[in-house]
Amino acid sequence: MSWSLDKIYPGGSGSEAFAAELDGLGRDIEAFARSLRDAEGAAETADGLGRWTQAAQSILARLREAESFTACLTAADVRDRRAAALDDRVKNLAAAFQAALTLYDRALGDAGEKTFDGWLSSEGGPGAAAFYVAERRERAQEKLPPEQEALAGDLAVNGYHGWGELYNTIVGRTRFLAADETGEMKTWSAGQMQNLLHHGDRGVRKAAFDSWEAEWGRQADLCADALNRIAGFRLKLYGRRGWTSALKEPLDMNRMRRETLEAMWAAVDESRPALVRYLNRKAELLGLERLDWHDVDAPIGKAARTVPYEEAAAFIVDRFRQFSPDMADLAERAFRERWIEAENRGGKRPGGFCTSFPIAGETRIFMTYSGTASNVSTLAHELGHAYHQHVMNDLPAFAQEYAMNVAETASTFAEWIVSDSAVRAATDPAEKLALLDDQLQRAVAFFMNIRARFLFETRFYERRRDGLLSADELCALMEEAQREAYAGALGVWHPHFWASKLHFYLTDVPFYNFPYTFGYLFSSGLYARAMAEGAAFAGRYAELLRDTGSMTVEDLAWKHLGVRLDDIAFWREAAAVPLKDIDTFLSLAP
Ligand SMILES: [Zn+2]
Numbered sequence: 101m102s103w104s105l106d107k108i109y110p111g112g113s114g115s116e117a118f119a120a121e122l123d124g125l126g127r128d129i130e131a132f133a134r135s136l137r138d139a140e141g142a143a144e145t146a147d148g149l150g151r152w153t154q155a156a157q158s159i160l161a162r163l164r165e166a167e168s169f170t171a172c173l174t175a176a177d178v179r180d181r182r183a184a185a186l187d188d189r190v191k192n193l194a195a196a197f198q199a200a201l202t203l204y205d206r207a208l209g210d211a212g213e214k215t216f217d218g219w220l221s222s223e224g225g226p227g228a229a230a231f232y233v234a235e236r237r238e239r240a241q242e243k244l245p246p247e248q249e250a251l252a253g254d255l256a257v258n259g260y261h262g263w264g265e266l267y268n269t270i271v272g273r274t275r276f277l278a279a280d281e282t283g284e285m286k287t288w289s290a291g292q293m294q295n296l297l298h299h300g301d302r303g304v305r306k307a308a309f310d311s312w313e314a315e316w317g318r319q320a321d322l323c324a325d326a327l328n329r330i331a332g333f334r335l336k337l338y339g340r341r342g343w344t345s346a347l348k349e350p351l352d353m354n355r356m357r358r359e360t361l362e363a364m365w366a367a368v369d370e371s372r373p374a375l376v377r378y379l380n381r382k383a384e385l386l387g388l389e390r391l392d393w394h395d396v397d398a399p400i401g402k403a404a405r406t407v408p409y410e411e412a413a414a415f416i417v418d419r420f421r422q423f424s425p426d427m428a429d430l431a432e433r434a435f436r437e438r439w440i441e442a443e444n445r446g447g448k449r450p451g452g453f454c455t456s457f458p459i460a461g462e463t464r465i466f467m468t469y470s471g472t473a474s475n476v477s478t479l480a481h482e483l484g485h486a487y488h489q490h491v492m493n494d495l496p497a498f499a500q501e502y503a504m505n506v507a508e509t510a511s512t513f514a515e516w517i518v519s520d521s522a523v524r525a526a527t528d529p530a531e532k533l534a535l536l537d538d539q540l541q542r543a544v545a546f547f548m549n550i551r552a553r554f555l556f557e558t559r560f561y562e563r564r565r566d567g568l569l570s571a572d573e574l575c576a577l578m579e580e581a582q583r584e585a586y587a588g589a590l591g592v593w594h595p596h597f598w599a600s601k602l603h604f605y606l607t608d609v610p611f612y613n614f615p616y617t618f619g620y621l622f623s624s625g626l627y628a629r630a631m632a633e634g635a636a637f638a639g640r641y642a643e644l645l646r647d648t649g650s651m652t653v654e655d656l657a658w659k660h661l662g663v664r665l666d667d668i669a670f671w672r673e674a675a676a677v678p679l680k681d682i683d684t685f686l687s688l689a690p
Contacts, residue, residue, distance in 0.1 A: 101409055101440075101441075101442045101443040101444075101469065101489065102152070102438070102442075102443045103170055103172070103176075103438050103439060103441040103464055103465075104437070104438040104439075104441055105169070105173070105464070107243070107460070108165075108168075108169055108457055108460055108462070109121070109169055109556075111461050112173060112180075112183075113173050113180050113182035113186060113478075114182060118166075118169060118186070121162070121166065122166060122186070122189055122190070124631050125163065125166065125193055126193055126291050127158065128158075128159055128162075129159055129196050129197050129200060130158060131195075132152070132155045132156065132197075132200050133196070133200035133203060134536055135151075135152070135155075136152060136200065136203035136207055136227060139207065140203070140665075142205070142243055144207050144208075144210050144211035144212075144215060144659075145211075145215065146211075146219035146222065146224065146225075147208065147220060147224070149207065149208065149215075149216070149219050149224070150212055150219065150224045150226075151205055152207060153226050153229065153233060153322065153498075154334075156200075156201065156204055156497075156498075157229065157496050157497035157498055158497070159197055160197070161458045161459055161497040161499070162459065163190070163193060163194055163197060164456065164458050164497070165458060165459045165460070166190045166193070167190055167194065167455075168455040168456060168457050168464065169186075169455070169457070170186045170187040171187070172389065172441070172455065172466065172644035173186065173187075174187050174449070175441075175448065175449040175453070175466045176441055176447075176466070177447050177448070177512065178447055178448070178449055178496060179447055180213075180500035183410070192341040193609065197592075202246065202249070202250065202646070204234055204236075205239075205240040206240070206246050206247075208233065208240065209236040209240050209241055210235060211235055211589050216237065216310040218236060219255070220233070226358060226496070226498065227496060227497035228495050228496050228650060229496040229497075229498070229499045230501060231650045231651055232498035232650070233498060233500055235355075235569075239352065242341065242343075243341055243466070244340060244341055247491060248340075252337055252340075252668065255293055255578060256607075256666050259329075259333060260329075260330060260333040260334075260607055261607045262603050263325075263326045263329045263330050263333070263464065263605075263607070264326070264607035266322070266325075266326050267323065267326050267602070269603035270319050270322050270323060270326070271290050271602070273319070274289070274290050274315050274316070274319060275287050275288070275289070275315065275677050276288045276289070276290070276293050276308050276311045276312060276315050277291070277311055278296055278304075278306070278308045278309055278311040279612065280296070281302070281304055286617055289602075293308060296308035297312060297394060298343075298397050298398065298399075299398075300399050302395070303399060304385070305395070306392070306394060308394070309393065309394035309592075309594075309689070310393075311609060313475075313594065313595070313596050316599040316600045317596055317597060317599075320571035320574075320575070320596060320599050321571055323571070323598070323599035324568075324570065324571040324574055324599075326603060326605060327333060327560075327574070327598065327605065328564065328568045328569060329390075330605065330607060331560065331561060331564045332564065333344065333558070334349075334610060335561070335564060335565060345556070346559070346561040346610070346611075347361075347611065349610050350364075350609075350610045350611035350614070350615075351416040353503060353609070353610075354503045354504060354505040354506065354614075354615050354618070354653070354689070355617070355651075355652045355653055356652065356653045356654065357652075357654060357666065359663075359666035360653065360654060360665040360666050361614060361618075362666075363665065363666050363667060363668045363670075363671055364614075364617065364618060364621060364665075364671050365551070365554075365614075365675070366470075366668050366671070367415050367621075367668050367671030367672050367675045368546075368547050368551055368617065368621075368671075368675065369551075370672070370675070371547055371675045371679055372547070372548075372587045373539075373587070374679050374682050375379065375544060375547055375548060375587075375589075375682070376541065376586075376587050376589045377682060377686065378395070378540050378544075378682045378685060378686070379391055379544070379586075379589045379590070380399065380589065381413060381582050381686055381689050382395075382537065382689075383395070384399065384689075385400050385690075386400065386690055387684055389591070390589065390591045391589070391590055391591065391608050392590055392591045392592035392678065393582075393590055393592050393593055393594045394592070396541065396544060396590070397541050399534070399537075400533065400534060401530050401533060401534050401536050406470070406471030406472065407471050407472075407473070407475075407476055407533075409442060409469055410473070412469070412475070412476045412479055413435050413479075414521075415418070415429075415518070415521075416431060416478070416479060416480050416483065416518055417431050417432050417435075419480075419517050419518050419521045420483075420514070420517060422517075423517055423630055423635065423637075423638060424635070424638035424641065424642070425638070426487075426642060427487050427514075427638070430483075430486060430487050430490050430574060431476035431483045431486075431487075431564075434463070434486055434574075436464065437462075439462060439463055439465060439486070440464070440465040440467075440479075440482075441464065441465065441466045441467070442465075442467055442468065442479070443468070443469070444467035444468050444469060444470050448466075448468055448685075449466075450468070451467075451480045452465070452467035452468075452481075452482055452506065453465075453467075453482070453488075454466075454482040454483075454485035454486050455512075455655050456486075458493065458497065458500065459490075461493045463485070463486040463489050463490070465479075465482040465483065465485075465486060467479065467482060468560070473522065473534075473535060473538065474538070475520065475607065476518065477515050477518060477519050480514045480515050480517070480518035480519070481511040481512070481514060481515045483512035483514055484512070484513055484514025484515065485511045485638050487508035487510055487514065487645075488509070488511070488645050488648070491642045491645045491646050492645065492646055492649065493601040495649070496649075497647065498649075499649045499650050500602065500649050501568040501649050502648040502649040503615070503653075504609070504615040504619075505614075505615035505619050505622070505653065506619065506622065506648045506653060506656070507619065507620040508616075508619035508620070508621055508623065509619060509623045509624075509626065510623075510645055510646070511619055512619060513623040513626055513627055513630075513641075515629040516525075516623065516624065516677070517630075519535070519538075519539060519629070520627075522535055523535045523536055523539065523684075529688055531690060532688060533685065533688050535682050536684060536685045536688070537685070539678065539681050540676070540678065540681055540682065540685060542620070543679075544679070546616060546617045546621070547585075547617070547675075547678075548585045548586045548615070548619040549585070550613050550617045551580075551585040551685075552578075552581045552582045552584070552585035552586070552597075552612040552615070553597075553603070553604075554603070554613045554614050555581035555584060555585060555613070556578050556581040556598060556618075557578055557604065557611060557613065558596075559577055559580075559581065560574070560577060560598075563577070571599075574596070575595035575596060575598070577596075577598075577600060578595050578596070578597050578598045579593045579595045582594065590669075618653075621674040622653075622674065623677060624674040624675070624677040624678060625661075625670055625671070625674030625677075626641065626661075627673060627677055628643075628676065628677050629661065630675050640660055642662075643660060644659075644660035644661070645654060645659065647659065653661060653665060654659075654666065657670065
């Protein structure tokens with residue numbers, strides 16, 4: 101149940117080969133930047149563009165490999181100081197590379213239209229990386245002149261990003277006073293509160309939630325400052341660039357059009373009545389008039405049986421095989437060649453991830469397996485990521501760069517295959533109900549919770565144009581968004597959600613919400629296709645995954661599925677997948 105990293109670099113955090121690689125990487129990044137600086141002002145030639153593009157991709161692949169290695173080392177042993185130091189070094193190398201890429205962008209822009217277009221489709225051109233390179237050039241041209249962007253970026257470190265970091269300080273200061281299951285009052289950190297907020301005992305859960313809201317209320321003034329400044333900075337910069345919509349940047353980052361987003365939300369909003377029926381029945385099961393905010397993720401019934409690791413592995417491989425032999429083979433290889441760190445022991449970081457080594461052509465999966473149904477889903481989820489990487493392995497590094505909204509396609513799809521089968525395989529009605537409830541909680545999260553975040557954030561940005569919003573105004577805006585997204589189905593709301601949720605304060609990714617729903621529904625739509633077409637779909641599925649880094653989502657869906665994403669029809673079909681679980685849930689729930 102533990103992984104092998106020695107095949108990547110022998111010797112763990114003391115690896116000499118890895119240290120030498122980082123030295124070499126540092127020199128090559130420096131040489132890449134120098135070459136671009138030396139050429140500044142000269143007319144760019146196709147030959148130069150070709151050389152820089154090749155160098156950039158080689159560095160990018162090596163950086164990914166290095167990032168993955170230190171991510172694995174630090175996760176497997178949080179006390180490994182040498183690993184932490186290596187991780188820091190890699191982050192600095194990545195920052196130096198990002199800085200060099202702005203020079204690369206300038207070179208792309210400096211090349212005349214004719215030179216650039218000629219090179220793009222030529223023999224010595226970027227090949228499969230053409231979309232990525234052309235996209236970089238276009239994005240750079242939509243921004244301010246390079247000197248101004250560089251200044252804005254420098255000022256952002258202590259301004260914009262500084263506000264984002266201040267939020268971390270605020271979270272670190274929070275202290276929550278709440279009783280544990282024995283009734284003893286204790287002080288908890290924000291991280292520790294998660295268990296209490298989802299506790300099976302309603303009294304514990306409710307008290308924890310009251311304390312949660314109250315403490316965020318005490319921090320709300322500071323949070324409001326941070327949020328107002330982050331949004332103000334973005335709006336000012338967007339305005340200078342001549343961008344009128346706050347959604348332009350997040351949509352561009354996710355390679356999608358506004359019409360697609362609107363069609364997706366329309367299908368989500370249509371699904372509300374069905375989800376409300378589920379929420380109301382869940383309330384009955386819990387013996388309540390209606391659910392409060394803190395009841396939505398509450399467990400119903402007892403915990404299901406634990407699944408031994410070997411059984412989970414066999415189950416996953418078997419389920420994958422029914423759909424795609426290729427996917428099953430890759431999963432088998434991951435188990436056999438020790439790509440997975442699943443052991444339940446101390447010193448490991450919480451959570452799970454899958455990270456790829458593009459040069460070795462392998463992946464590694466990190467998680468802590470204790471045999472719960474959700475562990476089995478996580479394992480399938482991460483193996484889905486591994487398969488995504490597997491089908492992209494032979495592509496140029498730039499063509500492997502996919503956006504957040506499609507990043508979870510393969511993982512969610514793998515989860516659907518396994519969890520849907522698990523529901524069908526369950527014979528005990530109580531267990532079946534609990535598994536369905538688990539699935540439907542996810543649907544509520546993507547259809548209602550994320551929807552509320554999006555409504556809140558769009559309206560906040562509109563209002564922010566006219567000035568600062570007070571904490572009270574933000575609470576009112578949040579509660580209004582929640583009432584709308586949940587169709588008024590809950591009793592108690594979470595007005596300080598905007599203060600408690602990290603995602604609103606992440607400065608690297610604006611609107612860190614709709615890509616989640618997109619990813620969930622896009623893979624649900626794929627799953628619906630796979631169910632309808634059977635094994636014949638496997639080949640097309642792999643081809644679609646291969647293209648995730650090479651085109652817009654609209655082109656991806658049109659090329660491989662023959663559907664238009666700005667049409668509600670596809671999203672309806674996708675939403676029907678979780679919605680059918682509601683019918684089963686209602687028929688099973690007494
Ligand atoms: Zn994932």
